[in-house]
Amino acid sequence: MKNKILAESIRFSITSILGPVLVLGGIGYALGSYFGKEKVFLLSAIAVSFIVTQILAYRKVSKGYRKIASFDVKKDDAGKEDEALVKEK
Numbered sequence: 001m002k003n004k005i006l007a008e009s010i011r012f013s014i015t016s017i018l019g020p021v022l023v024l025g026g027i028g029y030a031l032g033s034y035f036g037k038e039k040v041f042l043l044s045a046i047a048v049s050f051i052v053t054q055i056l057a058y059r060k061v062s063k064g065y066r067k068i069a070s071f072d073v074k075k076d077d078a079g080k081e082d083e084a085l086v087k088e089k
Contacts, residue, residue, distance in 0.1 A: 016056040020049040
């Protein structure tokens with residue numbers, strides 16, 4: 001379970017954070033080289049990649065929150081919440 005969580009977090013980091021920066025940064029660099037305005041296009045592409053990264057992170061966190069909210073905690077005989085009795089709705 002621990003390795004699965006680690007693998008998921010690494011995959012998320014690569015695809016959601018590095019992906020947009022590398023792809024959009026590369027496009028910005030190429031366009032800047034073509035039009036002769038390297039800094040303008042590269043900085044614009046990095047700014048857009050920051051926005052894309054924030055949107056992807058928000059979607060991931062929202063999905064995780066909905067998954068957590070879908071669990072219902074059952075109470076044991078003493079009225080205390082029992083983690084072993086957690087079931088999905």
